[in-house]
Amino acid sequence: MNPFQYERASDVSAALTARARAGAQYLGGGTNLIDLMRETIEHPDVLVDVTGLSRDIEETQAGGLKIGAGVKNTAVAADRRVRECFPLLAQAILAGASAQIRNMATVGGNLMQRTRCLYFYDDAARCNKRAPGEGCDARDGFNRNHAVLGASESCVATHPSDMCVALAALDAVVTVRGRNGSRDIPLIAFHRLPGDTPQIDTVLEPGELIIAVTLPPNGIAARSSYRKVRDRASYAFALVSVAAGLQMEGGMIKDVRIALGGVAHKPWRAERAEAALRGRPATEAAFRQAAEAELASAQPLRDNAFKIELATRVIADTLGKLTKAQGAAQ
Amino acid sequence: MRWIINRREVERDVDVRTSLLDFLREHLHLFGAKKGCNQGACGACTVLVDGERINSCLALAVQYQGREVTTIEGLGAPGALHPLQQTFIEHDGFQCGYCTPGQICSAVGMAAELRKGVPSYVTADLEAETIALSHDELRERMSGNLCRCGAYNGIVDAIHETFGDLAAPVPKREAA
Numbered sequence: 389m390n391p392f393q394y395e396r397a398s399d400v401s402a403a404l405t406a407r408a409r410a411g412a413q414y415l416g417g418g419t420n421l422i423d424l425m426r427e428t429i430e431h432p433d434v435l436v437d438v439t440g441l442s443r444d445i446e447e448t449q450a451g452g453l454k455i456g457a458g459v460k461n462t463a464v465a466a467d468r469r470v471r472e473c474f475p476l477l478a479q480a481i482l483a484g485a486s487a488q489i490r491n492m493a494t495v496g497g498n499l500m501q502r503t504r505c506l507y508f509y510d511d512a513a514r515c516n517k518r519a520p521g522e523g524c525d526a527r528d529g530f531n532r533n534h535a536v537l538g539a540s541e542s543c544v545a546t547h548p549s550d551m552c553v554a555l556a557a558l559d560a561v562v563t564v565r566g567r568n569g570s571r572d573i574p575l576i577a578f579h580r581l582p583g584d585t586p587q588i589d590t591v592l593e594p595g596e597l598i599i600a601v602t603l604p605p606n607g608i609a610a611r612s613s614y615r616k617v618r619d620r621a622s623y624a625f626a627l628v629s630v631a632a633g634l635q636m637e638g639g640m641i642k643d644v645r646i647a648l649g650g651v652a653h654k655p656w657r658a659e660r661a662e663a664a665l666r667g668r669p670a671t672e673a674a675f676r677q678a679a680e681a682e683l684a685s686a687q688p689l690r691d692n693a694f695k696i697e698l699a700t701r702v703i704a705d706t707l708g709k710l711t712k713a714q715g716a717a718q
Numbered sequence: 719m720r721w722i723i724n725r726r727e728v729e730r731d732v733d734v735r736t737s738l739l740d741f742l743r744e745h746l747h748l749f750g751a752k753k754g755c756n757q758g759a760c761g762a763c764t765v766l767v768d769g770e771r772i773n774s775c776l777a778l779a780v781q782y783q784g785r786e787v788t789t790i791e792g793l794g795a796p797g798a799l800h801p802l803q804q805t806f807i808e809h810d811g812f813q814c815g816y817c818t819p820g821q822i823c824s825a826v827g828m829a830a831e832l833r834k835g836v837p838s839y840v841t842a843d844l845e846a847e848t849i850a851l852s853h854d855e856l857r858e859r860m861s862g863n864l865c866r867c868g869a870y871n872g873i874v875d876a877i878h879e880t881f882g883d884l885a886a887p888v889p890k891r892e893a894a
Contacts, residue, residue, distance in 0.1 A: 488862045
């Protein structure tokens with residue numbers, strides 16, 4: 389690990405000032421960044437520890453929840469308001485990592501975690517995300533875990549978060565602050581597709597700090613679920629995951645949200661599938677057709693074509709189960 | 719720099735690159751926590767910070783200044799074993815023993831989470847008032863600790879015997 393200076397930020401404005409120095413980076417729980425520094429993929433000169441900031445979960449006037457960026461993942465999943473009003477988010481967080489890591493990791497850090505593409509971690513391999521312009525050895529390599537949607541010639545990595553998939557389905561908004569003030573970014577616009585610049589994961593400007601993630605009140609939250617398919621029953625990244633919520637009226641779909649994990653460089657909001665379902669009868673055939681419409685643009689690599697059918701089936705099955713869910717609020 | 723390690727105040731100056739795990743092992747010679755993978759995958763380095771379990775390999779020692787760190791050496795001692803250490807012996811909860819300190823610290827942290835009503839991925843009803851430590855709950859909650867010998871059956875039995883009666887009330891919703 390390269391040498392660096394460590395500072396603990398006392399407040400947001402001190403954090404922004406410290407982060408303005410050359411080579412400075414923010415440090416959350418460190419569960420991803422420390423590992424990346426040890427592998428010398430990241431080599432900050434200054435670490436600005438922001439875990440003491442933004443540590444509350446508050447109810448908003450609109451009837452939603454505002455979750456501070458410094459709140460630990462466990463604390464979000466254990467919060468009674470999250471469990472009652474946004475169970476989808478609690479489920480997604482609990483599907484990720486291990487209890488030890490959820491106790492360390494912050495909400496802001498979860499948003500900022502980097503891909504677990506093995507070629508990104510392997511400095512003997514070429515990787516445009518780690519060394520822009522070098523090439524991508526994953527594209528023609530062992531790419532069973534890689535993207536089928538929205539990938540580019542230069543990068544086929546996937547975003548590893550479970551939490552962010554739920555946030556994408558829940559229309560969450562990320563509040564960030566820079567030296568020129570605050571701005572709100574919809575979660576689904578926070579992460580980028582790789583294009584020709586896969587080294588840039590998010591739309592954050594240099595130095596901007598995540599302050600909070602806000603969940604607006606949401607009609608689909610009461611009838612929602614997170615479904616994760618992985619190689620073992622626990623403590624593994626998703627091959628495919630689906631965050632979905634339905635609002636029903638009679639047998640018709642009044643509203644629907646679907647987001648996918650494990651298939652793209654960012655949490656993938658399935659807007660085509662949603663559009664195909666809104667105002668339609670909730671039938672198994674409709675779910676299957678909507679899922680197929682979403683995956684129609686998928687481009688498989690050598691090892692990951694299975695994800696297309698897997699995602700299609702998991703979307704359709706998850707929606708089907710939601711229509712039958714007992715006790716869900718209408 | 720100052721920490722409270724196993725109820726004792728410790729002052730040291732360490733290179734900021736030092737992980738909490740290396741600090742415990744190399745500087746304080748507390749060799750219970752193990753460096754298995756050094757990347758948060760195996761759980762052998764699990765310790766408790768203010769009663770919560772973490773992977774000490776993914777933590778910088780400087781991040782945890784002023785906090786209370788408990789390692790296996792702080793849970794029990796020869797002649798005064800922690801109840802879970804005793805049940806690990808009785809149920810053959812280990813073969814080589816390398817993962818054991820992490821397993822035991824992790825299980826103690828897990829019991830505290832259950833007492834606070836923290837749900838898990840297999841908790842069917844997130845609004846339930848109590849969560850019982852079923853076989854599935856135990857295995858899911860301990861999935862961050864690997865045992866390459868495969869002593870899982872003994873580990874599960876030992877944890878069940880020590881904490882199996884746990885069915886804690888869930889905290890009430892806080893006022894806004």
